[in-house]
Structures are given as C-alpha cells and as structure tokens.
Amino acid sequence: MxxxxxxxxxxxxxxxxxxxxxxxxxxxxxxxxxxxxxxxxxxxxxxxxxxxxxxxxxxxxxxxxxxxxxxxxxxxxxMTGERKRGWWEEYRDILPPGLLDLAELEHHGTALRTAHTSGIPGLLQTLEHAREVFRQVVPELSPPEVEHRTSFRIKRQAVLFQKSPVQYQAIIHEAALHMRFGGRDVARNQLKHLLKMAEHPNISLYVIPFEAGGYPGAGQPVYYVHGPVPQLDTVQLDQSHGIALLNAEAQLGKYRVILDRLTSLSLIELESRALIHHIIQTM
CATH class of the missing domain: 1.10.260.40 (lambda repressor-like DNA-binding domains)
Known part of the structure; x- marks a missing residue:
C-alpha cells in the first residue's frame, strides 16, 4: 500500500x-x-x-x-469505507485544500450548527451574494478565482437537499441582515432566500436581535460539524490565514457552550423569520 x-x-x-x-x-x-x-x-x-x-x-x-x-x-x-472520490476533488488543483477539507467534512457530518455575527452562512447564500463576498477578498481574487469559489460554495449546499438531508442550525446576528453585499436588490433577494430556506424541515434559522446585547465568541464565525459519535465532532473557524479545524475535547466543549448560549440569546424561529421579513420591508 x-x-x-x-x-x-x-x-x-x-x-x-x-x-x-x-x-x-x-x-x-x-x-x-x-x-x-x-x-x-x-x-x-x-x-x-x-x-x-x-x-x-x-x-x-x-x-x-x-x-x-x-x-x-x-x-x-x-471512516475507512469510502473509496469513491467526492465531487470536491474536481477542485483539487484550483482551490485551497482547506476548502476541499470543509466540503468533505460536511459530506460526512451528521448535523451542522453555525453562528455568524457579521455575515450570512455560506450554505444559505445566494449565488449573487456569494460572488460579491468573494469579490471583497484580500488580496483580490481574479475573476476566474471568484467564479470557482462561488460555484464551489453553491455546490456545498447540496448537503441540505440530498436524499437524507443533514440537520442544519444557523444563528445569525441582526447586524448581518442589514449588510448590503452587492447592493439593495442582491441584499433583498438574499433575505428572501433565507426565509425560503427556513421553510425546509431540516433547516432551523435563529436571529440574535440587537436588543440581546453582548454575546460570547467575540464575533468570530463558528461552524460545528457533528460526527457519528461526539468524539468525532469538529469545529471549523475562519481565520485570516485560512481555515482552522479543531477537535480536542476541551475545544469541542467550549464551542458547544458558545453555540448553546447564542441560541438562548436568539429569537425563536417564528420571531426570527418575522424580523427578517420586517427588514426586507424596510430596505
């Protein structure tokens, strides 16, 4: 071998x-x-x-x-059983390896939880919103690189719609809902897309309102991927130099607490959707 x-x-x-x-x-x-x-x-x-x-x-x-x-x-x-190459392998020489690792992680995850305080989670982004996000990357990406990353992000969303879709919980701060990536029309369509996605039974969407005040986590996006047993869970963090994957028991415990606390600060799902609808109407 x-x-x-x-x-x-x-x-x-x-x-x-x-x-x-x-x-x-x-x-x-x-x-x-x-x-x-x-x-x-x-x-x-x-x-x-x-x-x-x-x-x-x-x-x-x-x-x-x-x-x-x-x-x-x-x-x-x-973890030894899968021999077939995943769809992400077609990007092997095009995108940073960390992005491919993330797609593979999601593919094998049993449930996904994420919290964003200044942006929309990647699995809930529209094509236009994702493209604008990648246009803001520093150092600047070339047009082909922007398109590769955009298409990759949209393909990752398939885990939410496959035959046995993964359970997905997203916590978004109200501040992120007011961001106008790509302008007013793109922002409105993004918020409408969030409401549409929240209709799926495997997707839970929570909003932390401004009135909630302070929150744990220092505003850093947190992505928690559940494995088949708790010992195989993984936390993914976005950092300026790339993606970091954490799996130490203490780290997993810390981020489970953070996500639980953020959930407790959030509006319930019905109220979260109502707030998003209100923001759309006032744009």
Missing amino acids: PVRTNPTARQLRFGTELRKLRERAGLSSTEAARLLGIKQAQVSNMETGRLAVSAERVRTMACQYECPDKELVEAIAG
Whole structure:
C-alpha cells in the first residue's frame, strides 16, 4: 500500500483517532507495532493519515488496545469505507485544500450548527451574494478565482437537499441582515432566500436581535460539524490565514457552550423569520 504524501483533513483526523486509541492503552508506537505484528513505521504512517487502513484492521487494533467503547470503534472503522472520490476533488488543483477539507467534512457530518455575527452562512447564500463576498477578498481574487469559489460554495449546499438531508442550525446576528453585499436588490433577494430556506424541515434559522446585547465568541464565525459519535465532532473557524479545524475535547466543549448560549440569546424561529421579513420591508 503506497504512502500518501498529502493526506486530507479527514485522513489526518482518522490517524489522530488511531493514535488516541493507542495512547489510552498506555502503549508506545513501538509496543503497539510489536503487539500488532507490524513495523513501527507502519504504525506511525497510519497515525499520521499517510497509510490506508481497513475497517477490519481498525477493529483488530482496538481489540489489541483493549478499547471498551464499541460505538467509537465502529465510528472510526466507518471512516475507512469510502473509496469513491467526492465531487470536491474536481477542485483539487484550483482551490485551497482547506476548502476541499470543509466540503468533505460536511459530506460526512451528521448535523451542522453555525453562528455568524457579521455575515450570512455560506450554505444559505445566494449565488449573487456569494460572488460579491468573494469579490471583497484580500488580496483580490481574479475573476476566474471568484467564479470557482462561488460555484464551489453553491455546490456545498447540496448537503441540505440530498436524499437524507443533514440537520442544519444557523444563528445569525441582526447586524448581518442589514449588510448590503452587492447592493439593495442582491441584499433583498438574499433575505428572501433565507426565509425560503427556513421553510425546509431540516433547516432551523435563529436571529440574535440587537436588543440581546453582548454575546460570547467575540464575533468570530463558528461552524460545528457533528460526527457519528461526539468524539468525532469538529469545529471549523475562519481565520485570516485560512481555515482552522479543531477537535480536542476541551475545544469541542467550549464551542458547544458558545453555540448553546447564542441560541438562548436568539429569537425563536417564528420571531426570527418575522424580523427578517420586517427588514426586507424596510430596505
């Protein structure tokens, strides 16, 4: 089996989970290799996502590591099963790898939660709004780059409409609803689109009104992707230098609390939609 030179974020996460299983067993990589009857380099390559591992091998490793959490083991084993290339791979040499990792993360997510205080979540953006967002990127993107990123963002939205659509919760601050990316018409159409999207049973839309006052999170967009078990959840943060993916237990706990607090500050869904409708009427 050839060793990967550039593992994806999902492959890296898989390796990290194998390492965690080993470390919980109190084994060094050398001891684990001896126990499994393989070379230490193979253990290292598996734990860095550089070497493919079968689901059966995962179960064998978990057994040797005496891991009692069968649900976690099966969830990790499930990360090995997909061999078909995802649609995002067509953008492999066109867009930054972090964006492809995000699409793959969403594809395998069991539920999605996001909070935005100064913008509209990507999965709820119209084509025109998304295009205008990418026109504002610094350093400036070329017209073809703008179109590639716009089409990629729109294709990501398919997770909301597939045969078994993922549950999606979006929290948006009222300030973001007053932003006029692309001008008045584009902004109005974007807000109308939010109302239309909120009609889907798998989409929950909440608005934090100005009257709510302060809120946790320092205004940073938060994207929480649920895995098949809580240990495989992931938080995605947008940063000036690119996308950051967090999965440490303390980090996951922190952002679950932030999202819960933001939800408690929000209007209920019916009132949120009413506020969006009011903003449309006053534009």
